[in-house]
Amino acid sequence: MVFPGWIIVAAGFLVLMASGGSHFAFSVFLIPLSEEFGWTRASTAGIFSLSVLIFGIGSIFSGRMVDRFGPRLVVGAGGVLMGSGLVLSAIIQSLWQLYACYGIMIGIGVSAGWGPLTATVSRWFIARRGLAMGIMSIGVSMGILIVPPLSRHLITVFGWRSSFALMGVITGAIIVGSAFLLHSDPNRMGLVPYGEKIPEPRPEGVYPSPSSKITLKDWSLPQALVTRTFWMIFAGYLLWCMGFYMVPVHLAAYCTDIGLSPMAAALAVSLIGGGSIFGKVLMGLLSDRIGPQKVLVINLLLQSVCIFGLIGSRSITSLYFFSSIFGFGYGGTGPQLPVVAAKFFGLSSIGAIFGILILSGQIGGAIGPLLAGRIFDLSQSYLGAFILGGASIMVSFFLILLLRLPTASPK
Numbered sequence: 001m002v003f004p005g006w007i008i009v010a011a012g013f014l015v016l017m018a019s020g021g022s023h024f025a026f027s028v029f030l031i032p033l034s035e036e037f038g039w040t041r042a043s044t045a046g047i048f049s050l051s052v053l054i055f056g057i058g059s060i061f062s063g064r065m066v067d068r069f070g071p072r073l074v075v076g077a078g079g080v081l082m083g084s085g086l087v088l089s090a091i092i093q094s095l096w097q098l099y100a101c102y103g104i105m106i107g108i109g110v111s112a113g114w115g116p117l118t119a120t121v122s123r124w125f126i127a128r129r130g131l132a133m134g135i136m137s138i139g140v141s142m143g144i145l146i147v148p149p150l151s152r153h154l155i156t157v158f159g160w161r162s163s164f165a166l167m168g169v170i171t172g173a174i175i176v177g178s179a180f181l182l183h184s185d186p187n188r189m190g191l192v193p194y195g196e197k198i199p200e201p202r203p204e205g206v207y208p209s210p211s212s213k214i215t216l217k218d219w220s221l222p223q224a225l226v227t228r229t230f231w232m233i234f235a236g237y238l239l240w241c242m243g244f245y246m247v248p249v250h251l252a253a254y255c256t257d258i259g260l261s262p263m264a265a266a267l268a269v270s271l272i273g274g275g276s277i278f279g280k281v282l283m284g285l286l287s288d289r290i291g292p293q294k295v296l297v298i299n300l301l302l303q304s305v306c307i308f309g310l311i312g313s314r315s316i317t318s319l320y321f322f323s324s325i326f327g328f329g330y331g332g333t334g335p336q337l338p339v340v341a342a343k344f345f346g347l348s349s350i351g352a353i354f355g356i357l358i359l360s361g362q363i364g365g366a367i368g369p370l371l372a373g374r375i376f377d378l379s380q381s382y383l384g385a386f387i388l389g390g391a392s393i394m395v396s397f398f399l400i401l402l403l404r405l406p407t408a409s410p411k
Contacts, residue, residue: 004189005124009132011181012117015075019082019113020168020173021143025151026265027252032160039095042373047103048249049370054107056362059115063355066116076179078112078135081105083172090164106111115358118338119350125183127195133335135282141280141331154262218346224353227340228407231342234360237337238398240300242364243389247307248272249369254382268319272327279331280396292336292343293403300397302329307390311383342407
């Protein structure tokens with residue numbers, strides 16, 4: 001019999017495939033939108049930046065809501081918002097309208113996915129938690145692999161407006177349908193988390209020695225907020241996302257600028273998703289062996305090196321190579337961050353704690369694409385932007401490398 005937790009993982013996979021793919025597909029809309037309306041790269045990229053920022057702010061509330069109401073309601077509502085935002089984006093006539101429909105509505109919709117799902121899966125798994133997170137998050141990778149080139153094809157055949165509308169209908173249907181498969185806690189189904197050992201009955205009068213008793217510490221959000229560990233993760237997540245988001249948002253435009261066709265440029269973006277599939281599986285397995293913190297530092301270093309590799313790439317072969325390896329590093333990073341948070345702070349308030357950490361990442365993710373677009377508008381080159389992105393990920397590498405368990409005890 002299949003453990004129900006794996007059904008939760010499968011449902012989360014579908015949600016993240018639909019939401020992540022549609023979100024990252026904005027890269028292939030950047031040039032068509034800026035050319036039709038005469039918008040600058042910075043103002044157009046700012047739409048995605050706003051959606052990322054709203055994603056972070058919304059994650060604070062969705063984290064608390066999933067702790068209170070469960071994932072089915074939260075994720076389902078997010079699917080309705082995301083589908084509606086994409087459909088409404090198809091009929092915009094001005095920049096502010098796209099900021100409202102795509103930037104705000106889709107940002108809120110995406111925030112109802114990643115945080116609530118990671119909190120839910122963390123409760124269903126003790127053993128194989130890293131692998132479960134990795135498998136679920138492959139949904140984002142599959143979305144990035146499939147949706148950008150599909151969107152590019154739809155834009156070529158039908159135009160960007162019809163592409164937005166079709167994406168909205170499909171995305172909303174997949175997320176809402178998958179939400180019905182979600183359950184918040186195995187205890188409510190009369191089950192225990194995967195890997196939790198049920199204590200064996202002891203003879204009367206026989207008690208465990210004090211040295212055999214293991215006390216797991218669960219931190220509340222206020223308790224976590226006063227630890228150095230929390231703020232090191234916060235800063236590391238922010239800097240990683242600042243550097244990371246510069247690449248998928250501007251990579252298609254960068255590739256087009258150096259002479260690739262629009263479809264070849266879209267493929268470079270999709271290879272980030274393809275590479276991340278392998279990163280999530282292999283690094284999920286490695287996380288269960290060596291721990292999530294070590295996996296994080298390996299992959300942050302890998303991403304930083306690949307950004308500098310993209311700067312020097314002028315052939316399609318090297319661009320595709322560094323895009324794929326960059327995606328591998330991205331795949332090995334994202335799923336391990338909530339595992340690190342759960343390891344350091346426990347599970348009782350993981351939704352709220354990881355919601356704040358998601359906010360840090362999305363602040364960085366909002367800054368990165370907007371800053372890269374501004375640097376391009378001023379210099380007509382992505383060189384300075386990508387150097388800055390690689391450096392910010394390198395600083396994140398050192399912060400995560402130096403992480404230690406919280407020293408204060410929760411009261």
